[in-house]
Amino acid sequence: MKDTLVRVENLSARYPVRRGLFGVRRWIRAVDNVSFTIGRGETLGLVGESGCGKSTLGRAVLALRKAAGGRVEFDGTPVFDQTPDALKALRREMQLVFQDPFASLDPRKTVGRSVRAALDIHGVGSEAERQRRVEEMFQRVGLQRAHIARFPHEFSGGQRQRIGIARALILRPKFLVCDEPVSALDVSIQAQILNLLKDLQAEFRLTLLFISHNLAVVEHMADRVAVMYYGRIVELAPRDRLFAQPLHPYTSGLLDAVPIPDPSVRSMISTIDGDPPDPANLPDGCRFRSRCRHAMPKCAALEPPLVAVEPGHDVACWLHDQPAHLALA
């Protein structure tokens, strides 16, 4: 077992919504009491559909948005409630790669300046040293020296994502949250960026939280996978196990629904009924029960906890509330 780099305990994040002009303020629990760990050098994949809270979770882990409760530890150090100086030091170690690199780059700055900004803020090295590190990083992510002086609009989507990765890595962090890093890219470019991320992970010994709605991409990248549904992790397992033997009806429904690029394989089978629920008005008990073909009375009464049914394979579903080794005993 690898030692733990990131520990997330009972993390919650929420945001207010107001319905109508004088409507009552309600809270959407975008992340609701979520716990997991990520081992040093590991990639944890986080999958779920739009609005499930996976991006909010990624930002809350990095303390880029305020959590409503819980704690995050990075390499043994608590991430929340830190002094500004301590938080700044932590930020060198934890970085974010965005989905849309164009929106995350300042259009008036050369991309070289955007990549260099973190070195300036953290006062790393001399002027010449910073310039050298920017040049090295551009080369490392597959860009040319001439690109440094150009502006974001001069680049293609794939090149912009390379710039986004260069900026995230310039401080040599240990931990990277990648939030849908290839979702805005064309298929032929996705493979380039995914390969680059894998190469850089090996070279810089990076630990990744890899967030995506694309199950095939997550399977390709992750060592372990967490499946999220409306604020909760409903299943968490080693990659091969989760994709071969999904236990939660939501996970297996997601896998059945993916269109496989092979007409001889039947896929796109919809085993999940209806539409996603209103996030401000989730069902009581298990929040998936409104779309679940296995829903039982118990599912409405009680929310199933995330429990280990096998070592390392956690599921939050009343169909699987008996740990296998106990059921056999």
Next chain:
Amino acid sequence: MAPDREPLLRIEGLRTSFHTHEGVVRAVDGVDLAVHEGEILGVVGESGCGKTVTAMSILRLVDRPGRIEGGRIVFAGRDLLGLSASEMTAIRGEDIAMIFQQAKVSLNPVIPIGRQIAEQFMRRRGLGQRAAMAEAVKLLAEVGIPAPESRIKAYPHELSGGQAQRVMIAIALALHPRLLIADEPTTAVDVTVQAQILRVLRERCRELGTALILVTHDLGLVAQVADRVAVMYAGQVVEQAPVAELFAAPAHPYTRGLLRSLPRLGDVRARLVEIPGTVPSLTRALPGCRFAARCDVRLAHRLDRCTEDAPLMMPLTAGKPHAVRCWFEGQLA
């Protein structure tokens, strides 16, 4: 599909350009396509390949600075590019309908959905309001909207993305068009909802005998839904084949590259096979094959012709429906 049968829609040498400040963008540059009665044609390609502009050109919905500059679009024996504006209006909705990616934006936000469906029956079929509303309820039921009698009163903002797309399908198929064009109909919805929508779309088209052009970037969708596939690259169709053949034996180096570069469920590899480089700019005239700069076959075989001479669409085997725009793979007649 017998080659001697006249297809429902035949596009020949279509060219649509956009006249921008940066120059003329040849978004669609010599597209040939055929759609047969009742079949599902998948048109697949990456952003900027011209698939949406081709679709919009069929209905002549290309706005300035875009302009259809050449070619023929023959639908049921008539060249659509030669029709008057009013003749074209009569064809839209009646004979050819279209649904878009953003269903909610396509619906009128201040009119209940029932009336939006019923309106077509009143205007085009001369039905009274009561009869038209009854038709609307029936259509909503057919696309799988629960409790359609009460849902007809709903406004678009009260619908989920998936329901809005079902309503769009109901509207598009209301008048039983012979051809439906669906442009990325499920790109804005989640994968679980996508599976539901595509099933409804395919079943309804089959029941009505409506031919479908499914425009998408998703090779998985095409594999699961289409009968025949056209792969587009940089403003042209580069490969066309029956779906089973295209995926079992892709011939164009671009198609092969795309299929190799995809991460696939249940098939974990250490590295993905990349297609190097990027799509060429369409503002310049491209003399040779548009894929030449990224093509592994050209490199391996040191083919000079590819950068000098634009390949034609050629059959892989004479007389067979699998065609490719590649000097190396195609057979000149």
